[in-house]
Amino acid sequence: MQARHRTALFLLPAGAWFVTMLVLPLVVVLVFSFGERGEAGGYSPAFVLDNYFNLPARWTAFQNTLTLAPVGTLACLLIAYPLAYFLAVRASEKWRTLLLVLVIVPFWTSILIRSYAWIFILGGQGIPALISAMGLGDIKLINTPFAVLTGIVYGYLPLMVFPIYVSLERLDKRLLEASADLGSPPWRSFLQVTLPLSMPGVATGCMLVFILLMGEFLIPAILGGGKVFFVGNALVDLFLQSRNWAFGSAVAVALVVIMLVTVTAYMRLTSRWAGGRDDLSLM
Amino acid sequence: MQPDTDPPIAEFRATTKMFGEVGAARDLNLSIRKGEFLSFLGPSGCGKTTALRMLAGFEAPTSGDVLIDGERVNDLPAHRRPVNMVFQHYALFPHLDVTDNISYGLRQRRPRPAAAEVAQAVEQALETVRLPGYGRRRIWEMSGGQQQRVALARAIINQPKILLLDEPMAALDRKLRRDMQIELQSLQRSLGITFILVTHDQEEALSMSDRICIMRAGRIVQIGSPRELYDRPNSRYVADFVGKSNFFAGTVSRVEATGTALAVAGGLRIIGTAAPGLAPGQTASASLRPEQISLAHGTTTADGTTCVPVRVVNRIFLGEHTEYLVQHDDLGAFLVLVPRQAEASEGSFEPGEPAFAIWRDGTALILPEDA
Numbered sequence A: 001m002q003a004r005h006r007t008a009l010f011l012l013p014a015g016a017w018f019v020t021m022l023v024l025p026l027v028v029v030l031v032f033s034f035g036e037r038g039e040a041g042g043y044s045p046a047f048v049l050d051n052y053f054n055l056p057a058r059w060t061a062f063q064n065t066l067t068l069a070p071v072g073t074l075a076c077l078l079i080a081y082p083l084a085y086f087l088a089v090r091a092s093e094k095w096r097t098l099l100l101v102l103v104i105v106p107f108w109t110s111i112l113i114r115s116y117a118w119i120f121i122l123g124g125q126g127i128p129a130l131i132s133a134m135g136l137g138d139i140k141l142i143n144t145p146f147a148v149l150t151g152i153v154y155g156y157l158p159l160m161v162f163p164i165y166v167s168l169e170r171l172d173k174r175l176l177e178a179s180a181d182l183g184s185p186p187w188r189s190f191l192q193v194t195l196p197l198s199m200p201g202v203a204t205g206c207m208l209v210f211i212l213l214m215g216e217f218l219i220p221a222i223l224g225g226g227k228v229f230f231v232g233n234a235l236v237d238l239f240l241q242s243r244n245w246a247f248g249s250a251v252a253v254a255l256v257v258i259m260l261v262t263v264t265a266y267m268r269l270t271s272r273w274a275g276g277r278d279d280l281s282l283m
Numbered sequence B: 001m002q003p004d005t006d007p008p009i010a011e012f013r014a015t016t017k018m019f020g021e022v023g024a025a026r027d028l029n030l031s032i033r034k035g036e037f038l039s040f041l042g043p044s045g046c047g048k049t050t051a052l053r054m055l056a057g058f059e060a061p062t063s064g065d066v067l068i069d070g071e072r073v074n075d076l077p078a079h080r081r082p083v084n085m086v087f088q089h090y091a092l093f094p095h096l097d098v099t100d101n102i103s104y105g106l107r108q109r110r111p112r113p114a115a116a117e118v119a120q121a122v123e124q125a126l127e128t129v130r131l132p133g134y135g136r137r138r139i140w141e142m143s144g145g146q147q148q149r150v151a152l153a154r155a156i157i158n159q160p161k162i163l164l165l166d167e168p169m170a171a172l173d174r175k176l177r178r179d180m181q182i183e184l185q186s187l188q189r190s191l192g193i194t195f196i197l198v199t200h201d202q203e204e205a206l207s208m209s210d211r212i213c214i215m216r217a218g219r220i221v222q223i224g225s226p227r228e229l230y231d232r233p234n235s236r237y238v239a240d241f242v243g244k245s246n247f248f249a250g251t252v253s254r255v256e257a258t259g260t261a262l263a264v265a266g267g268l269r270i271i272g273t274a275a276p277g278l279a280p281g282q283t284a285s286a287s288l289r290p291e292q293i294s295l296a297h298g299t300t301t302a303d304g305t306t307c308v309p310v311r312v313v314n315r316i317f318l319g320e321h322t323e324y325l326v327q328h329d330d331l332g333a334f335l336v337l338v339p340r341q342a343e344a345s346e347g348s349f350e351p352g353e354p355a356f357a358i359w360r361d362g363t364a365l366i367l368p369e370d371a
Ligand SMILES: Nc1ncnc2c1ncn2[C@@H]1O[C@H](COP(=O)(O)OP(=O)(O)OP(=O)(O)O)[C@@H](O)[C@H]1O
Pocket: B019, B022, B023, B024, B042, B043, B044, B045, B046, B047, B048, B049, B050, B051, B200
C-alpha cells in the first residue's frame, strides 16, 4: 500500500504534464471542431457536423501531405542508409567524428534560413539557369513538388541518419565474421545480417521523419510557394488568416486520426518484423 | 588420427602476423594431422587466437604461408574456406531462431540444397548436440550452455575439414565446462573432424587433446602429446605451464650419459636428465614434480636417492593426495604430493614438524633457463 502511494506521488508531475499539455489541448480541439465560426472569426459554441462535411474542401492539402510525407520519408531513407552505413562501418575513426559533426552542422541555423537558401538554388537564377545555359532546355524547379521534396530531404536527413547510424554502429562485427565463416560472401552477409539487424534504426528514423513531416508547413510554404501546400499550411491559413477555428479544428482532428491510424499500422508491422523482441522495439 | 606420414590437413609455414609493431604470431611452423585434436595453449595475448584466425581467413599472414589440405590459402577469403569456427562468445545471429542459425551455413551453398534436406540436417545436428525440439526457440531464450551447443551445431552441420574452437568453454561454469569437454571429445571421435582448440586452461588442453602446441609471445615453444609435454618439457616455461613443478636454479656441473648434475644452493647436487645442448658451467633449472618427491619422518641413506631435511609449512587435503608445502634452508619452499596410502604407512605430517624430502636421483629434468 505504502509503495503504491509513493509510486503515485512520483507519477504525479508526469501525469499533470500529460493531462495539461497533451490531453487538454486535444479535448479543446475536439470540442472546437463541432462548433461554428464566430461572427468576427474565432469560435462560437455549437454542436454541428458541418466542419467535418466540409473537409473535402481541403482535399488537396491532405493529398499533398499524404503523398509527400511517405515519399519524403522514403527519399530520406534511401539517402540516409548508405550515408549512415559509410559513417558507421567504412569511415575511419578519425573521419567519423568529423563527418558526424558535418551532418549536424545545418541544425545550427534555423530551417527557415536554410530553406530560403534553397529558393536561390532552385529558383530562376539557380540550377534552372545553369541547365538552360548548357542548352538542355528550360525547366522550372521552385514551387513544384520536387522543390518541396528537396527541402524535405535536406531538412530531415539528419533525423534519419542518426538512428540508423546508431544501430549499425552497435552491430557486433563478429556476426559478420560468423556469416563469412559459414560461407556467405560480403554482399550476402549485408543482406542477411547487417540489414535485418539495422531495422530498428530504420524503423525509428522513418517514424520520426514521417510524424514530423505530417505536421510540416514551413518547407511547403517557402519552397512550394503556395502551390504545393500541406495540411499544416491549411491550418495556418484557417487559424491565422481566415480565422475559422472550428473548421481548422476539424482539419486538425482529421490529421490526428490519420496519423494515429498509420502509425499504429506501422508499429504493428515493424513489431512483426522484429518478432516481438524487446531490444528490436522502436525506440 | 592419421599416421605421421600422411599429408597434413593444415600447415603453418614460417607464418608471421604483425599488427603494426606487435608480432602476434612469429615464425609459426606446424603441421596439423587429419583427424587429430590439437590445442593451442598459452597465456593471454600469446597469439593463440591470431593463429586460429589465420586458419579461418579473418587475418592474412604478414609473411609465410598457411595451407589447408595442401593448398596455399593466404589469399582465400573466409567464406571460401572449408573450415568452421565456434566463436568465443558464440556470435549467434540474434535475429534468427535456433533452426535458422544452424542451417545458415547450408543455406549459403550454391546450388541451394533442398529445404527438406536442410531441415533433416538441422534435426540431426540438434540431435548430435542434444538439443532436440529446441529448433523454434529464439537465441536469447537459451542458456549459455545451450547457446554453446547451438554454436557447435551451426559449425559441424557444414562438415568442415577443420573445426576451429576459440575458448568455447570460457563462459561456462566449472561443472558444465567439464561436461562439455567430455562431449566435445567424444563428438570429435565420432565425427572424425580435425579439431583445433584454443585455450589458456592447461587442464582442458591436457584432458582433451591428442597434441598440444604451447605458445609464448607469438612463438611456438613446444609441440607434443600431453604426456610428452608433461614428462619431457623442453623448457622451464613448458614445465611450469603443464602441470605443477618445483624449480631449483643452479649451474650444470657434470653432463654424462648416466645423468646430468646441477649444483644448486647449499652445496647440494640434483641429478637428472638434461635437455640436449646443456654444457657444464651453464645456468639451468632442475624441475621436480611434486609427485616425484616423497616425505618421511626419518632420514634414509639408500643408494640413488637424495634426502634433505625440511620443515612442513602447510598442508592441503586433495582427496586421494595431500599436498605439502615444505621449506628447506637452502632450496627454499617447494611442494610435495603424498598419496593416501603413503600417508597411511608413514603417518601424516603436521605443519611446523621437521621431516625429510626424498627423491630418486635421475628423475629431475635439467632445463635451460628461459631466454
Ligand atoms: N586486431 C588487432 N590489432 C592489433 N593488435 C592485435 C590485434 N589482434 C591481436 N592483437 C595483439 O596480438 C597479440 C596476440 O593476440 P591474440 O588475440 O592472438 O592473443 P590470445 O593468445 O588469443 O590471447 P587471449 O587468451 O587473451 O585470447 C596481442 O598482443 C594482441 O594485443
